[in-house]
Amino acid sequence: xxxxxxxxxxxxxxxxTAVALALNASVSKRAGFARKNYFYPDLPKGYQIxxxxxxxxxxxxxxxxxxxxxxxxxxxxxxxxxxxxKSVHAEHGGEGGSLIDVNRCGVPLVEIVTRPDLRDIDEADxxxxxxxxxxxxxxxxxxxxxxxxxxxxxxxxxxPQGATEMGTQTEIxxxxxxxxxxxxxxxxxxxxSRVLRDGGKxxxxxxxxxxxxxxxxxxxxxxxxxxYRYFPEPDLVDxxxxxxxxxxxxxxxxxxxxxxxRRLVEVYAIPEYDAFVLTAEPATLRLYESTVGALLERxxxxxxxxxxxxxxxxxxxxxxxxxxxxxxxxxxxxxxxASHDPTGGKDxxxxxxxxxxxxxxxxxxxxxxxxAARRLFDAAMECAEPVDGLVEKLxxxxxxxxxxxxxxxxxxxxxxxxxxxxxxxxxxxLVRFFVGQVLGRTGGKADPELATRVLxxxxxxxxxx
Amino acid sequence: MKLYELTFSQIxxxxxxxxxxxxxxxxxxxxxxxxxxxxLSAFVTVRGRGEILAEAERADASRAxxxxxxxxxxxxxxxxxxxxxxxLATTCGSRMLESYVPPYDATAVARLRGAGAVxxxxxxxxxxxxxxxxxxxxxxxxxxxxxxxRVPGGSSGGSAAAVAAGEVPLALGSDTGGSVRQPAGFCGxxxxxxxxxxxxxxxxxxxxxxxxxxxxxxxxxxxxxxxxEAIAGEDPRDxxxxxxxxxxxxxxxxxxxxxxxxxxxxxxxADGLDGSVAEKxxxxxxxxxxxxxxxxxxxxxxxxxxxxxxxxxxxxxxSANLARYDGVRYGHRSDHAEDLESLYRMSRSEGFGAEVxxxxxxxxxxxxxxxxxxxYLKAQRVRTLLARDFERAFESVDAVVAPTSPTTAFALGxxxxxxxxxxxxxxxxxxxxxxxxxxxxxxxxxxxxxxxxGLQIMVDKFREPVMFRVAQAYERAAGVDSSLPEL
Numbered sequence: 001x002x003x004x005x006x007x008x009x010x011x012x013x014x015x016x017t018a019v020a021l022a023l024n025a026s027v028s029k030r031a032g033f034a035r036k037n038y039f040y041p042d043l044p045k046g047y048q049i050x051x052x053x054x055x056x057x058x059x060x061x062x063x064x065x066x067x068x069x070x071x072x073x074x075x076x077x078x079x080x081x082x083x084x085x086k087s088v089h090a091e092h093g094g095e096g097g098s099l100i101d102v103n104r105c106g107v108p109l110v111e112i113v114t115r116p117d118l119r120d121i122d123e124a125d126x127x128x129x130x131x132x133x134x135x136x137x138x139x140x141x142x143x144x145x146x147x148x149x150x151x152x153x154x155x156x157x158x159x160p161q162g163a164t165e166m167g168t169q170t171e172i173x174x175x176x177x178x179x180x181x182x183x184x185x186x187x188x189x190x191x192x193s194r195v196l197r198d199g200g201k202x203x204x205x206x207x208x209x210x211x212x213x214x215x216x217x218x219x220x221x222x223x224x225x226x227x228y229r230y231f232p233e234p235d236l237v238d239x240x241x242x243x244x245x246x247x248x249x250x251x252x253x254x255x256x257x258x259x260x261x262r263r264l265v266e267v268y269a270i271p272e273y274d275a276f277v278l279t280a281e282p283a284t285l286r287l288y289e290s291t292v293g294a295l296l297e298r299x300x301x302x303x304x305x306x307x308x309x310x311x312x313x314x315x316x317x318x319x320x321x322x323x324x325x326x327x328x329x330x331x332x333x334x335x336x337x338a339s340h341d342p343t344g345g346k347d348x349x350x351x352x353x354x355x356x357x358x359x360x361x362x363x364x365x366x367x368x369x370x371x372a373a374r375r376l377f378d379a380a381m382e383c384a385e386p387v388d389g390l391v392e393k394l395x396x397x398x399x400x401x402x403x404x405x406x407x408x409x410x411x412x413x414x415x416x417x418x419x420x421x422x423x424x425x426x427x428x429x430l431v432r433f434f435v436g437q438v439l440g441r442t443g444g445k446a447d448p449e450l451a452t453r454v455l456x457x458x459x460x461x462x463x464x465x
Numbered sequence: 466m467k468l469y470e471l472t473f474s475q476i477x478x479x480x481x482x483x484x485x486x487x488x489x490x491x492x493x494x495x496x497x498x499x500x501x502x503x504x505l506s507a508f509v510t511v512r513g514r515g516e517i518l519a520e521a522e523r524a525d526a527s528r529a530x531x532x533x534x535x536x537x538x539x540x541x542x543x544x545x546x547x548x549x550x551x552x553l554a555t556t557c558g559s560r561m562l563e564s565y566v567p568p569y570d571a572t573a574v575a576r577l578r579g580a581g582a583v584x585x586x587x588x589x590x591x592x593x594x595x596x597x598x599x600x601x602x603x604x605x606x607x608x609x610x611x612x613x614x615r616v617p618g619g620s621s622g623g624s625a626a627a628v629a630a631g632e633v634p635l636a637l638g639s640d641t642g643g644s645v646r647q648p649a650g651f652c653g654x655x656x657x658x659x660x661x662x663x664x665x666x667x668x669x670x671x672x673x674x675x676x677x678x679x680x681x682x683x684x685x686x687x688x689x690x691x692x693x694e695a696i697a698g699e700d701p702r703d704x705x706x707x708x709x710x711x712x713x714x715x716x717x718x719x720x721x722x723x724x725x726x727x728x729x730x731x732x733x734x735a736d737g738l739d740g741s742v743a744e745k746x747x748x749x750x751x752x753x754x755x756x757x758x759x760x761x762x763x764x765x766x767x768x769x770x771x772x773x774x775x776x777x778x779x780x781x782x783x784s785a786n787l788a789r790y791d792g793v794r795y796g797h798r799s800d801h802a803e804d805l806e807s808l809y810r811m812s813r814s815e816g817f818g819a820e821v822x823x824x825x826x827x828x829x830x831x832x833x834x835x836x837x838x839x840x841y842l843k844a845q846r847v848r849t850l851l852a853r854d855f856e857r858a859f860e861s862v863d864a865v866v867a868p869t870s871p872t873t874a875f876a877l878g879x880x881x882x883x884x885x886x887x888x889x890x891x892x893x894x895x896x897x898x899x900x901x902x903x904x905x906x907x908x909x910x911x912x913x914x915x916x917x918x919g920l921q922i923m924v925d926k927f928r929e930p931v932m933f934r935v936a937q938a939y940e941r942a943a944g945v946d947s948s949l950p951e952l
Contacts, residue, residue, distance in 0.1 A: 002562065002789070003549045003571060003668040005703050035785050037832070039809055046788020229832035231841060234675035234782055236704050 005235050006049055008033075012080055012108035015140045016056045017241060017249045019110050020078040022134050022256055025060025030240050033080075033233035042085035042100050050081035050111075052230045054238070062134075063258070066126045073127050074115030083107045086148065104148070110140065116155070116166060121185045128152060128178060133257040137282050145177050152181055157202070158192045167192070168202040172216050174209045184209045188216055260285055268292065268308035277316050283330050286349050287356075288315050294357035295364075304364060314360055318374055322381065333381065340384035355380050358387035371444035372396040399446045402454065405438070409451070409458050412437045423459060431455065468493035469631040472947055473540070473688025476634055480528065480539055487528070487539025491521035491583055494541045498585070498632045501952050504613055506605045507627040509546045510554050511586035517541075520583045527581060536691040538581030543627050543636040546587040547594055548679065549668035550574050557670050558590040558602040558620075561796045561816030571668020572703065573637060573679050573696040580695045585633055588623030592818045593787065594644055594672040596620050597890045600881050601820045608877070609652060611916055611950045615874040618648030624682045625652040629917075631949045635692050636682040641672050642775050643869075643894020645680035646906035650869035650919020653908045653950075655936070657681045657689045658894075660926045661901035662707035664693070665700030671786040673779035674705075676898040684947060686907065686937040690715035693929070709927050716930070720938045723757035727935065728862035732768040733893055739872040741912035746868045749909040749920045749939060753866065756938050761862055765854045767847060768896060772888055774847035775895035777831045781841050784828030790816060823884065852900040859925040864935050868893055869906040869919030893921060903929050907936045908945050 020027050034052035060075035085102040112131070118124045132150060136143040141150045157169035170192070172184045192202050207216035255263070257279045264275040264285075278288045292311045296303050304310075323333060334348030341351040359380060363373040368391060376396055380387050391397055399405060412434055413420055423430045431452070438451045468490045471479065479485050495514055502508060524539030544550060547557045549567035551574075556562045570578065577584065591601035599607040599622030607622045609615040610630035617626040621638030625648035628636050638645040640658035649656025657680045664679045671677060681692040697711040729750055734743060754760045792798035792812025799811035817825070831840035858865055870890055880887040897904040903926070906919040920939070924932040 001567070001569075001795075002555070002557070002565065002670040003567065003666075005667050007702065007704055037785050037788060039788065039791060041793060041805065044789060044794060046791060047785045227834045229784075229829065229834075229837075231781060231785070231832055231837075234673075234705075235671075 006082070006106065006233075008236055008239060009108045012110065013056070013239065013241065014245075014249050015138070016078055016080050016110045017246060018138050018253050019112065019135065019140055020057030020060065021246070021250055021253065022138060023057075023060035023062050023075045023078060023112065025057035025075055025078055027057045027241055027246055028054060029242070030054065030238055031056045031080075032238035033236045034230045035233050036228045036230055038228055040084070041098070042087045042102070042105075044085070044102060044105055048082060048084060049233050049236070051079035053232075055079035056241070062127065062130065064123075064127050064130045065258075066123055071117075071123060071126070073117045076113040076115050078110060078112050080108055081111055083109050116157075116169075121182055121189075124154070124185060125178060125182055128181060130257070133280055136280075137254055137257050137260075139254075139282075143281075148176075151176070154181060154185060156185055156188050156192070158189055158196065160196070167196070168204050170202065170204065170216075171206045172209050173206060173219065174211075176211070180209055180211060183214055184216055187214065191216070254282065264288075268312075269305075270309050270312045274309070274312040274316065278312060281330070283334070283349065284315065287319075287330065287334075287353055288312065290350050290353035291315065291356045291360070294354050295360050298357055298361040299364060302365075307360075307364065310360060310364060311356075314356065314377075318377065319356070322378060336381065342384060342386075355387060362387065362391065366400075366447070367391070367398060368396050369398050369439075369445060369447055371439070372398065375444065395443070396445055399442050400450060402450065405442075405446060405451060406454050406458070408438055408441055408446075409434075409455050412441070413458060420459070431459075434459075467497075467631075469497040470949055471634065472685040473634050473683055473691060474685050476540060477536060477687075477691070487521040487524040487583065488518055490539070491518060491541050491585070494585065494631075494633055497630070498627075501610075501630050501632060504608060504952060505610060505626050505630055505632075506602075506607050507589055507617075507623045507630065507632055508543070508586045509556055509558065509589050509602075509604050509623070512553065512584070517583060517585055524581050524583060535580040535695065537577065537635075537695050540582055540635060541585045541633050542577060542582040542692070543585055543588050543624060543633040544574060544577075545621050545624050545636070545638045546590055547639055547670040547672075548574060548637055549670065550584065550587065553584075553587065555587065555670065556604070557594070558592040558604060559816065559818065559821070560603045561790050561813075562670075563603070563797065565795055567668070569668065571679075572665035572700045574668065576696045577637075582635075582695070588621070588627055588636060588638075590623050591620035591644075592821050593670070593783070594620040594639055594641055594677075595783070595820050595824050597643070597647060597887050598875070598877075598880065599623065599626075599648070600877065601818055603818055606877060609874045609916075610952055611653065612874065613952075615876050615916070616651070616879075618651035618870075618874060620644040620648075621656075621680075621682065622648045622651075625649050625654055625656065628652070628654045628682045628684060629950065630952060634684060635688050637692070637696070638680050638682050639669055639672075640678055640680040640894075640898065641676045641779060642898050643891045645682060646869050646894050646897075646904060646919065646921060647891065649682055649906045650908075650921075651874040651917065653911070653917030653919075655681075655683045655686055655689045655908070655940075656906045656919075657693060657929075657932075658897060658904050659693060659697065659929060660707070660903045661898075662705050663697050663709075663711075663903070663927070663929070665696075665698075665703040665706050667700055667702040671782075673782040674786060675782060676775075676779055678898070686905075686933060686940050687715060689905065689936075690933050707927070712930055714929050715933045715937060718934055718938065720756050720942045722753060722935060722938050725758045725864065725931070725935060726862040727753055727758045727760050728763035728858050728865045729760060730763050730765040730768070730858070730865060730867055732765050733867035737871050737889070737892070738868060739912075741914070742868050742870070742872060742918050745910045745912065745918040746866075746920055749943065750866060752943050753935065753939055756942055758935070763858050763862060763865065765851070765858065765865075765896065767850045767854050768892070770847045771851060771896040771899060772892050774844040774851070775891070775899060776827065776888060777840050777844035778848060778899070780824045780828030781831045781844075782828070784825045784832065787817075787821065787825055792816070820884075848899045851896050855896070855900045855902055855923070855925070863924065863928070863931050865923040866935075867921050867923070869921040870894070873912045873914070873916035873918060897923055902926050903932055905932050905936050907940055909939075909943065910945070 032054040035047040055077040057078040088099040135141040157167035208219040260279040261275040337352035338348040549571040598616035599619040609617040624636035624638040629652035645656040797816035802808035904923040909920040
């Protein structure tokens, strides 16, 4: 709009400073903005406000654990710029027109530029995943790539084996998923290699990744349009980031994923893989640790050494399955748990952790079977009733009465004479079938171990009386 | 004496004494516009009589209900057509924005409305404020009320002509390289360019962001001070506004200038200065000396590099600021475009006038790879040197006085085909913008050929009160004839 002026969003300075600190970069005391001039329909002013000569931070690195060793990836700079609009290249309607969503124009974003240190697709993938985890834990991005909260532009070049000079690179834009990054890098590495093998030259250009055809198509030649005529943005004043501000940001930063992983392995004695999964999202990490805490409180000195690992299984597998089946997010489930909290005083995460710990405690005390525990958890998520009461109401307490179980086993064997005969003829895997039948009749309440033992005894004793 | 002939001081006194109403004053002003506008073309848009008078009546009612109406309550004001007015076309003197109506008020306009001023219309200007004669308006050149065969100056030529002709007692202009002061000098009115950052640029359609500043045009110094007080001050919407509090700009100190040191820079009286201008300005300096001021000769050594540096910096910024007029969202869109590239090219080719295109090309060139250091960066260095020249001057003087322009108003068409001679008419005004300091042009009499001459008073950043004090003392002592030109 003619006459409109930009104003610096103070929050983005803190966010970018946090990113810079997490990436071990040195934050400039004074930073300023520049105009990058080019015409494009998604750029309503005809220039983008970015940082050019005076970025917020420079010269950092990120250590990425990759295939058993640590890869150090250099960070050239971290800077702030405004977002452009989003071009939607619509192909529907036969006209193939393009639409522009200008809603995000002028929204600040933080751009991180690496050095050319990544050598293959797996390294790039590992780096981007670690970077994503850091950004999510800092609260700087939601990490939802399809929302555009996190976007990648990749630059790639190839060179003959043994060559010391890097080849000419191309830039690929419009990568909206990790999968797209892998596909695009593979596509472009292959294309460039073929160009070089055929004796051609790679042209320095920007390519647009086309998700549907899985091809990178040239967007604009960098040679023709590379003069962005940067000059200092006169509408914004330079800003200072003093030591006090840096310290304030540093103090408000959460534990970074790498440190969280090391701590989980050390404190809870869980496998590295578990630590990796549990630290992917700050909310998951919070839930895990609160649940372990609540569970240990409930079990007291009787807690088994594996309690923390059991919680990890629940969070990674059972809880995840519950969310996926219902197509809800952890945040939504937490909110629901909070609304069920009788005290009304718990936040979502601790309400959910508390209920989860109730269920796991029952399971670890052997009061409910594994399948029953899962049913109990599903039910506990739908209502406000205390978990203990819910066990009785749903009649889920484990059937550990051996006599009752034995008569049930005999019934099952009697009802399946053919299968019993086949078992004795050597089809021993039918044990699983019989156990299933028994568990089915108890509605999953029977202790499967006990049921198996009784069943084997009965089969050995001939299966008939 | 007709109401439209009154200066702001007389209006303020008359309104508060109840000698006349805002409605009567406004009607008189509107009648005057109707009568002289065909000869002047000072306005691009005059609002409907009905709505203007309704606002004047509201101001009268608010005055009648007691309380403490502000100095501008019920006073008609015109606004340069590059300052956004909600619901009122803001063309910037360009075909490009011929049909553009802003959905919001510039901060300066919002503050004027808040003060009860009655906005009568939008004044003519050089397209996008690029020009020194108002001949670059897409809607016809404005004429100088003192001689309609001559230009009123530019780019705020419409505001200056309107005030000089009694079409309105006060007007807003914008000053990027002299665009308020030069036309004020040519039209014999008072023009102020405040300290950079004193007035919010929010809503001022950008020409050169680091130089643009909204300024005032008035018949008297008191009007300038009142208008500036109303619009000045920090604005969260413009990061370049200063947190500096706005003091009372004009104390009634009479005509005594004892204790004030005034510097006269040699370089402003060198080659190219018209003899009759030199004579009037020298007379003014003597008057100031006679009021008790100490007059010293000083130096602004880098003056001669000012115009070159100014046109590089201003046009570089303009080349980016004008990129948004691409025919996509608002403004002129070519009917003949076939694809995106031709939409950009043709909309801009058709929408912009020759001078604007020249500036965009100059600015783009100055920023291009390989030329940036040589032009843009070097111009910025000159800017720093000029700012230092003034800093050094203000170590020994409170104000610097000089001519506003080297000549009086030139004839229509005289310089239009010679851009360099046109640019050189800004030689005395651009250093102020480059240095970010405030300056004022006050009439100092008529030349031998009966054309107004302007005296420029420059002071250090945020020292506007000294500037107004010197200007008002001079205005009173010189007894400048405040009668309107014959039309």
